[in-house]
Amino acid sequence: MTGIIIGTNREGSLSEEVAQFYKKKLTELNQAASLIDLKKLPKDFQFTALYGKKNPEFDEFQKKIDQCEKLIFVVPEYNNSYPGIVKSFIEGLRHPDTFTSKKIALVGVSTGVLGNAIGLSHLNDILSYLNANVLGLRVKLGSLDTHFSDGQITSETYNLFINRQIQSFLAF
Amino acid sequence: MTGIIIGTNREGSLSEEVAQFYKKKLTELNQAASLIDLKKLPKDFQFTALYGKKNPEFDEFQKKIDQCEKLIFVVPEYNNSYPGIVKSFIEGLRHPDTFTSKKIALVGVSTGVLGNAIGLSHLNDILSYLNANVLGLRVKLGSLDTHFSDGQITSETYNLFINRQIQSFLAF
Amino acid sequence: MTGIIIGTNREGSLSEEVAQFYKKKLTELNQAASLIDLKKLPKDFQFTALYGKKNPEFDEFQKKIDQCEKLIFVVPEYNNSYPGIVKSFIEGLRHPDTFTSKKIALVGVSTGVLGNAIGLSHLNDILSYLNANVLGLRVKLGSLDTHFSDGQITSETYNLFINRQIQSFLAF
Amino acid sequence: MTGIIIGTNREGSLSEEVAQFYKKKLTELNQAASLIDLKKLPKDFQFTALYGKKNPEFDEFQKKIDQCEKLIFVVPEYNNSYPGIVKSFIEGLRHPDTFTSKKIALVGVSTGVLGNAIGLSHLNDILSYLNANVLGLRVKLGSLDTHFSDGQITSETYNLFINRQIQSFLAF
Numbered sequence: 305m306t307g308i309i310i311g312t313n314r315e316g317s318l319s320e321e322v323a324q325f326y327k328k329k330l331t332e333l334n335q336a337a338s339l340i341d342l343k344k345l346p347k348d349f350q351f352t353a354l355y356g357k358k359n360p361e362f363d364e365f366q367k368k369i370d371q372c373e374k375l376i377f378v379v380p381e382y383n384n385s386y387p388g389i390v391k392s393f394i395e396g397l398r399h400p401d402t403f404t405s406k407k408i409a410l411v412g413v414s415t416g417v418l419g420n421a422i423g424l425s426h427l428n429d430i431l432s433y434l435n436a437n438v439l440g441l442r443v444k445l446g447s448l449d450t451h452f453s454d455g456q457i458t459s460e461t462y463n464l465f466i467n468r469q470i471q472s473f474l475a476f
Numbered sequence: 477m478t479g480i481i482i483g484t485n486r487e488g489s490l491s492e493e494v495a496q497f498y499k500k501k502l503t504e505l506n507q508a509a510s511l512i513d514l515k516k517l518p519k520d521f522q523f524t525a526l527y528g529k530k531n532p533e534f535d536e537f538q539k540k541i542d543q544c545e546k547l548i549f550v551v552p553e554y555n556n557s558y559p560g561i562v563k564s565f566i567e568g569l570r571h572p573d574t575f576t577s578k579k580i581a582l583v584g585v586s587t588g589v590l591g592n593a594i595g596l597s598h599l600n601d602i603l604s605y606l607n608a609n610v611l612g613l614r615v616k617l618g619s620l621d622t623h624f625s626d627g628q629i630t631s632e633t634y635n636l637f638i639n640r641q642i643q644s645f646l647a648f
Numbered sequence: 649m650t651g652i653i654i655g656t657n658r659e660g661s662l663s664e665e666v667a668q669f670y671k672k673k674l675t676e677l678n679q680a681a682s683l684i685d686l687k688k689l690p691k692d693f694q695f696t697a698l699y700g701k702k703n704p705e706f707d708e709f710q711k712k713i714d715q716c717e718k719l720i721f722v723v724p725e726y727n728n729s730y731p732g733i734v735k736s737f738i739e740g741l742r743h744p745d746t747f748t749s750k751k752i753a754l755v756g757v758s759t760g761v762l763g764n765a766i767g768l769s770h771l772n773d774i775l776s777y778l779n780a781n782v783l784g785l786r787v788k789l790g791s792l793d794t795h796f797s798d799g800q801i802t803s804e805t806y807n808l809f810i811n812r813q814i815q816s817f818l819a820f
Numbered sequence: 821m822t823g824i825i826i827g828t829n830r831e832g833s834l835s836e837e838v839a840q841f842y843k844k845k846l847t848e849l850n851q852a853a854s855l856i857d858l859k860k861l862p863k864d865f866q867f868t869a870l871y872g873k874k875n876p877e878f879d880e881f882q883k884k885i886d887q888c889e890k891l892i893f894v895v896p897e898y899n900n901s902y903p904g905i906v907k908s909f910i911e912g913l914r915h916p917d918t919f920t921s922k923k924i925a926l927v928g929v930s931t932g933v934l935g936n937a938i939g940l941s942h943l944n945d946i947l948s949y950l951n952a953n954v955l956g957l958r959v960k961l962g963s964l965d966t967h968f969s970d971g972q973i974t975s976e977t978y979n980l981f982i983n984r985q986i987q988s989f990l991a992f
Contacts, residue, residue: 313523314526314527347519347520347522347523347524348519348520350485350521350564352519354485354486383563383605384601384602384605384606385563385601385602387564388560388563389560390560391557391559392522395559399555422601426557426598429594429598430555430556432556434556
């Protein structure tokens with residue numbers, strides 16, 4: 305199973321739409337894929353699910369992650385990096401083996417030009433530390449508000465990179 | 477006023493003790509200093525104070541930050557970087573001018589050897605983007621469980637770096 | 649004196665033109681500015697000027713750097729980061745005090761969209777470690793081949809950022 | 821074939837000894853391994869082998885790299901990052917496919933405590949951009965002057981990490 309993490313809890317995010325797009329692409333390739341939506345985290349999980357505290361609602365997220373041997377992080381750019389909730393989420397998961405040897409692909413989303421280039425670099429540092437293996441090809445979807453419409457990527461270049469990433473990820 | 481941010485909401489953290497230590501040092505130098513304690517954030521602030529939502533309890537934090545022309549971030553190392561709550565906190569603050577031209581010093585805390593070297597690099601990227609000016613000298617307090625006792629840093633090297641950082645920060 | 653480092657030894661680089669542009673801007677503001685051109689380094693300096701070896705030609709660069717209290721690095725993006733020659737150049741300079749307390753501004757140049765965002769982050773890590781103070785505002789000139797003509801930046805946004813950076817740098 | 825890159829041109833480096841150590845380990849596991857020694861680069865390669873210039877001596881390095889499906893970078897920490905020559909070397913190699921889909925492992929070496937943590941992060945950014953796949957587990961050999969003697973790692977922890985890295989790398 306490939307889990308696709310919507311890397312924000314903001315309502316109506318482009319990242320959510322991009323995650324849906326990736327799910328559709330994987331499904332078309334007969335790959336089982338499931339969305340993991342940080343909007344649905346318990347609202348106080350930062351205070352009730354970290355540092356060894358048990359939160360049954362949060363545990364459902366742990367179970368979902370455990371069922372995935374591969375993960376795609378779709379991560380918007382906030383203040384030049386990934387949203388804090390992505391990191392808080394990782395901190396709530398079982399340590400240290402949750403990500404060990406999992407295969408990870410990174411997708412950055414922004415309305416600015418960078419496509420979260422810096423945030424994906426930061427996230428790679430964290431996931432590598434947790435012994436995940438991160439696919440080299442990071443897809444950076446900058447200026448995405450002008451390249452996404454009706455659930456479709458309208459930029460040929462972006463479609464090319466996404467297809468290349470998915471092919472590499474299936475072979476990874 | 478110099479604000480000293482305790483960069484975690486974990487109870488009984490070394491970072492909190494280090495923040496207290498920095499406060500004492502500044503007070504001895506007749507510098508007004510105030511702790512900003514992320515443990516006291518509203519427990520659901522990631523869902524109630526970001527993305528334009530108004531949360532009066534969170535606003536108290538905004539006011540405190542606005543009163544400080546200088547900030548010291550004391551930040552533990554979780555999974556090879558800063559805690560997610562630090563970033564979520566920044567995301568909740570008024571955009572884009574909250575940090576503009578503020579002077580910042582970075583202090584990393586860990587029981588491992590790195591002293592959050594990677595996390596301070598990540599945080600520098602974010603604060604620079606927000607137009608803060610970050611002091612070059614980042615203090616990285618690795619293996620701190622063996623170099624801190626009764627509220628005091630017991631490593632001569634660490635005391636030397638801390639004093640150098642504080643002197644540079646006052647002149648910054 | 650403000651030194652403007654042309655961060656590549658490639659002939660005919662856009663970075664050289666951007667460095668010239670910055671020099672002109674500073675001169676118009678009655679600020680003394682001088683180009684430091686890595687093309688003019690001794691061709692074997694990586695083997696004859698590092699690790700304590702003395703190279704009189706390289707020493708001329710050391711003298712120039714020592715005369716500058718402020719430095720602007722204009723740095724192209726090669727393979728998602730700064731050119732290796734920039735780092736080798738830094739390694740050849742006197743350690744550890746060459747950059748101590750110098751004020752630094754960073755300018756990234758690329759034909760791709762990123763404007764060397766990642767490379768400026770990397771360079772910031774190195775210069776901060778050397779106790780330089782790096783201005784928060786990093787100017788990232790992406791897609792510059794379409795925004796630069798006849799020695800002039802033709803993008804209004806870029807001119808705005810450059811002017812803001814220069815004003816902040818003068819006050820830094 | 822696994823290429824082991826000695827990531828400096830300094831004579832008598834610890835990194836060279838660590839590279840030899842990795843070669844011995846691989847040989848014991850019946851893995852073909854070959855050292856790639858940046859000390860042997862043409863001394864002016866920065867000026868004669870980059871930007872499309874042809875240098876037959878440098879081409880020998882290209883051939884060696886082309887013969888390796890896997891690469892281990894053993895990289896000392898200079899000024900908080902990797903040596904510039906490592907990056908210059910990468911810039912001289914054929915673009916853009918030299919590293920595509922190659923498997924990479926990263927080893928940092930320092931006498932300070934960090935084990936080049938920051939430099940490996942920087943290098944990962946570059947190699948990922950070049951579509952290499954970098955093993956998550958980065959080995960950071962800090963304070964190595966006290967943990968290396970007669971060609972052997974004397975720290976049990978370091979041996980454990982190295983063995984784990986090599987096993988993961990063989991399975992990668």
